[in-house]
Amino acid sequence: MVRPKKLKSEAKPEENTIKEDLISNLPDPVLCHILSFLPTRSAVATGILSRRWRHVWKDLQVLDIYGRPFMAPAQEAKFIASVDAIFAQRNPLPIKSFRLCCGLTDDESLDMWVQACVGPHLRTLYLDVTLSCLELFLPRDVFTCKSLVSLVLKCEFILDNLPYKVCLPSLKNMELDLTDVDCDNLLSGCPVLRTLNVRLTEPFQNKWVELHRIRMPRTLRRLIFQESRPSHNDIGHLEINTPYLEYLHLKIQSPCLRFVVGKFPKIMEAHLDIFQCVELEHDVDWVAKLLKALCKTKFLALKYCTTQCLFQAAALELPKFHSLLHLELDFLSFNFNFVMNMLHNCHMLQVFALHNRKRYYSHPLEYAGPEPPTGVPNCVTSHLKTFKFRGYEDTTDEHELTAYLLERGLVLETATIHPTSDFELLTKYYILKGLSALPRGSNICQIKFDTLD
Structure with missing residues (x-):
């Protein structure tokens, strides 16, 4: 006679006891x-x-x-x-x-807990605290902890009570949300820092804050610097001389009075979101110099504020991007000449994404740069596989570029068009029908339409 199999729920109590004992x-x-x-x-x-x-x-x-x-x-x-x-x-x-x-x-409790943790063996300190008080000061011992490897402060601390000399010889990762800080003193005390993520927020009670000097450690591999202060506050001196940098994300809204940048031979990915006063030429020229220093990156994203700066930079000369594979451009007003100049300088480009944000803003600037070369960019005929266009309005320039890439993109695989949401459904239909009829240089190219923008 065949014996029925024992169900799992019928396991003997001794088996569970043995596992617990182990x-x-x-x-x-x-x-x-x-x-x-x-x-x-x-x-x-x-x-x-x-x-x-x-x-x-x-x-x-x-x-x-x-x-x-x-x-x-x-x-x-x-x-x-x-x-x-x-x-x-x-x-x-x-x-x-x-x-x-x-x-x-109760800020006293937080101070007591942190003080109890700081010691010669502390390696990681992570504080994500929502505070009701306007000011909170961390114990000074935190900034002289020689064993600390990672410091994350996801709360708006005011670090103006730093020790005379910050000493964090083992710190490799630092993430800070701050309203006020002596950046030069803080960063100079981190000789082996590899990852830095700083978000400078608006000061409490509209307090005037001027960042006299921000000098990034040369050892950085990854840098995220986001600044969202009122425009009347200044960054006196910003220095990014980091030869080992692989990832860069800059968001700057206050005027940068002096900018010093080195070369980035190891850069892999860069995001630039930089707003500067375009009325004064010297305030925007440093953005073009930064772009030139990033010429070896493989991924580049330029937000609309950055492209506005490039439009107005005096004697703008776009660098050659020999390694760039992925490019994203945001615009307040689309410009055919600027886009073509970028494509001519991106010899290995595989993914190209555009986003037209014109409808959100009233006074876009015109591109003052040179005319593009007459030949077809090398990346269009040999490497470009993906093209995306968000906020497509079917203007003459936009239609010309789309038709140009479809016809001359010999290896293009997908072209995704997102028409602007301002258009009625019937208008979108005729636009997409017209684009579908355009000739294509690639036999495998597919046009995809997404009416949600």
């Missing part, structure tokens, strides 16, 4: 390592499993504490009490990593 019999350091991957509250909750687990979490050297971004007073008091209890009950072992995400009105 985990419980592991040494404390191994159990702590396992618990370090859990949120600290979950790790603490394992203390109710059995007598064996009651005190294991107290040896944790990695604390990951999460609370709600906005809490009622009673909830906040309960949260603070629970975190205080964790610090009070844990064994006096050095903390290697501290991560805190919450909302607070």
Whole structure:
């Protein structure tokens, strides 16, 4: 007689007990390592499993504490009490990593927790805190912690109480959301920094802030610098001389009075979103110099403010992009000559994306650069596989460029057109019907239409 198979739910209790015992019999350091991957509250909750687990979490050297971004007073008091209890009950072992995400009105508690973590073994400090107070100062010991490898402050701290000399000799990653900081003092104390992500926000109470000097460490591989201050505040001196840089994202809205840039022989990807006063020529010329320094990048995205600067730069000479594979251009007003000049200088381009934002703005600028060469760009006939156009309005220049790329793009695979949402459905239909009838130089080229913009 064939015996029926045993269902999984019918497993003997002894089997589960054996599995639990195997985990419980592991040494404390191994159990702590396992618990370090859990949120600290979950790790603490394992203390109710059995007598064996009651005190294991107290040896944790990695604390990951999460609370709600906005809490009622009673909830906040309960949260603070629970975190205080964790610090009070844990064994006096050095903390290697501290991560805190919450909302607070009590800045004294935050200062106490951070102070308890700072020590010769702290490697990671991550604070994502929503603050109700206007100013909060971190302990100075944070900026002289020699073991710190990663520092992330996702909250609007005011770092004007930095020590006389910042000393972070092991720091490789730093992400900051700031309203005020002595950048030169802070960055000069990070001799091996590789990743820097800085977001400078608008000062509290319209406080005047002038950044006299921002000099990026030469060791950087990845730089994200986003500045969104009022236009009357100035960046006195911005220096990006980082020969090992691989990724760059710049967003600058305040006038940059002096700009110094080195060469980027290892650059792979660059995003430029730079707004400068186009009424003064010297305020925009440095944008063209920066573009020239990025000539070896493989990915380049220029936002509409940046193209406006390039339109007005005196004697603009576009660099040769011998390695560029992906190019994205935003415009306030599409210009055929500028686009063709870019294509002639991008010899290996495979993906080309345009976005016309004209309908959102009232006073676009005209391109003052030279006429493009008469020949067909090498990338169009040999490399360009993908073409995208968002905000297509079917103007003479836009239609001419689209027809040009479809006819001369010998290896083009897809051309995706997003008509502007201002047009009625019937108007879009006739536009797309006309584009579909254009001759194509590639037998495999497909035209795709998306009416949602």
